[in-house]
Amino acid sequence: xxxxEAENISKSYLGMLPVLENSSFRIESGEFFYLTGVSGAxxxxxxxxxxxxxxxxxxxxxxxxxxITLLETRNRSLHRRRIGMVFQDYRLLDNETIEExxxxxxxxxxxxxxxxxRQTENLLEQVGLADRRREKVLGLSGGEKQLVSIARALSFxxxxxxxxxxxxxxxxxxxxxxxDLIKEIHRKxxxxxxxxxxxxxxxxxxxxxxxIKDRRIHEVRLADxxxxx
Amino acid sequence: xxxxYGFSRAVRSLLTNWVVSLNNVLILTACLxxxxxxxxxxxxxxxxxxxxxxxxxxxxxxxxxxxxxDRTVLLEEVRKHRFVxxxxxxxxxxxxxxxxxxxxxxxxxxxxYKDDVLPYVIDLEVxxxxxxxVGELAAAFSARDTVSEVVYAERxxxxxxxxxxxxxxxxxxxxALILVSYYLVISHATRLSLHSRREEIEILNLVGATxxxxxxxxxxxxxxxxxxxxLLALGVIWxxxxxxxxxxxxxxxxxxxxxxxxxxxxxxxxxxxxxxxVLGGFSSFLSVNRVLRELEP
Numbered sequence: 001x002x003x004x005e006a007e008n009i010s011k012s013y014l015g016m017l018p019v020l021e022n023s024s025f026r027i028e029s030g031e032f033f034y035l036t037g038v039s040g041a042x043x044x045x046x047x048x049x050x051x052x053x054x055x056x057x058x059x060x061x062x063x064x065x066x067x068i069t070l071l072e073t074r075n076r077s078l079h080r081r082r083i084g085m086v087f088q089d090y091r092l093l094d095n096e097t098i099e100e101x102x103x104x105x106x107x108x109x110x111x112x113x114x115x116x117x118r119q120t121e122n123l124l125e126q127v128g129l130a131d132r133r134r135e136k137v138l139g140l141s142g143g144e145k146q147l148v149s150i151a152r153a154l155s156f157x158x159x160x161x162x163x164x165x166x167x168x169x170x171x172x173x174x175x176x177x178x179x180d181l182i183k184e185i186h187r188k189x190x191x192x193x194x195x196x197x198x199x200x201x202x203x204x205x206x207x208x209x210x211x212i213k214d215r216r217i218h219e220v221r222l223a224d225x226x227x228x229x
Numbered sequence: 230x231x232x233x234y235g236f237s238r239a240v241r242s243l244l245t246n247w248v249v250s251l252n253n254v255l256i257l258t259a260c261l262x263x264x265x266x267x268x269x270x271x272x273x274x275x276x277x278x279x280x281x282x283x284x285x286x287x288x289x290x291x292x293x294x295x296x297x298x299d300r301t302v303l304l305e306e307v308r309k310h311r312f313v314x315x316x317x318x319x320x321x322x323x324x325x326x327x328x329x330x331x332x333x334x335x336x337x338x339x340x341x342y343k344d345d346v347l348p349y350v351i352d353l354e355v356x357x358x359x360x361x362x363v364g365e366l367a368a369a370f371s372a373r374d375t376v377s378e379v380v381y382a383e384r385x386x387x388x389x390x391x392x393x394x395x396x397x398x399x400x401x402x403x404x405a406l407i408l409v410s411y412y413l414v415i416s417h418a419t420r421l422s423l424h425s426r427r428e429e430i431e432i433l434n435l436v437g438a439t440x441x442x443x444x445x446x447x448x449x450x451x452x453x454x455x456x457x458x459x460l461l462a463l464g465v466i467w468x469x470x471x472x473x474x475x476x477x478x479x480x481x482x483x484x485x486x487x488x489x490x491x492x493x494x495x496x497x498x499x500x501x502x503x504x505x506x507v508l509g510g511f512s513s514f515l516s517v518n519r520v521l522r523e524l525e526p
Contacts, residue, residue, distance in 0.1 A: 051435065053434075073440060073525065074439060074440075076525070077437045077438060077439045077440075078437060079437070080434075080437035081436070081437035085435065091428070091431070091432050091435065092432075093428065093429055095245075104432060104433065104436055105436040107234050108433065108437060108438040108439075108442055112233065112234075155436070156436075
């Protein structure tokens with residue numbers, strides 16, 4: 001049974017053309033996938049559907065065989081805790097410290113006191129920011145913010161990890177550092193989907209690739225010579 | 230719901246947006262001060278009316294031709310009546326003497342009057358619990374052959390009752406108006422807070438926070454704003470009451486009012502505080518729920 005399965009999903013936003021039409025894909029547990037396509041193709045929409053931030057107009061999305069579109073409010077929250085996610089715009093609280101940002105999911109999960117501090121420190125050590133935990137996010141570079149975002153995404157030790165354009169705003173060396181971290185997360189057993197329109201990144205860190213084109217999702221093999229999507 | 234997290238986030242949010250928070254607290258203070266002062270004035274009117282009504286006096290004027298024996302029988306009958314606390318017979322010469330005493334230096338105006346110009350009067354005091362049945366008592370004795378007239382503050386009593394009815398009606402309307410304003414202020418405060426913390430809510434939502442978890446800090450914030458407004462309003466009312474009582478005490482005419490004025494009993498203050506906190510939390514709860522529903526697909 002696939003870990004994630006989308007069957008004939010369609011999604012359109014009010015007053016706009018459909019983003020996805022009758023699209024299907026399957027992802028097995030422990031796989032590493034790229035989700036690619038031009039800007040506005042619908043990569044973020046796929047994540048939103050998988051995170052239950054949006055509902056498909058038609059079709060079903062299942063996790064471990066369970067149709068998640070039918071989940072009630074409380075179970076939707078619990079579903080999101082199974083997934084670690086990072087965003088191109090980081091989605092961090094700029095006026096809070098690094099450790100406060102990383103601690104958010106842990107607090108949500110009911111951790112507090114010394115246990116919370118210890119776990120926060122462990123997560124920050126994984127991304128190399130443990131000694132800067134008291135700094136405000138506002139003063140960090142884009143790459144550092146993405147590292148904080150990754151540390152936060154790892155809080156629940158998720159079995160599934162989504163990254164939406166994680167290197168979009170980063171220089172090459174920081175992009176490689178972030179991708180190395182994501183690969184490490186995959187090596188530890190997580191199922192990873194990375195959305196990107198950066199073909200160089202896909203060629204450097206090779207993996208199976210889903211392409212969103214003309215409102216449909218196709219599995220593709222990108223040639224080394226292919227200049228663009 | 231994580232209360233500790235909710236409390237720390239609420240305090241931080243209040244301090245971060247301190248201008249807006251202060252504004253909201255002051256609006257609530259104004260609302261509650263006005264409400265509190267109206268209630269306090271009403272409570273004092275009731276208090277003084279009850280004192281006045283507790284001493285309701287009735288005068289039974291007897292006919293001139295009544296015999297001494299009939300007077301004594303009637304006096305005993307009046308004294309035995311269950312509504313009557315005490316009764317005394319005022320003789321015409323005693324009445325004249327009292328009148329002269331009241332006139333003081335002007336008592337010479339009464340010279341030439343004979344004591345038989347005044348009738349015998351039975352002055353009686355009614356028990357507090359029967360104060361509203363004075364009319365019934367008056368009717369019973371008016372019907373007697375030996376009685377010419379029964380006088381009591383009937384009109385004033387009716388006026389007091391009518392006044393209470395009007396004040397009560399207006400009071401409920403006024404209280405409802407203030408409570409609606411209170412709800413709107415808290416909702417507005419919560420909405421501003423929600424607006425400034427929208428990003429945080431989205432992040433909490435993304436990392437799987439339950440609605441209860443997200444709501445907690447906003448509900449606590451509503452309660453804290455409400456508590457601050459209540460305590461400040463209490464201070465304002467207490468100060469106003471103190472100044473008013475001091476002012477009244479300086480004039481001989483109003484001194485008894487100043488000395489007898491009442492403030493809110495502790496039990497009532499406790500209930501009002503509880504009500505304010507519940508209303509504060511509930512208003513925030515409703516506002517934050519609306520936003521959370523918008524975030525869900």
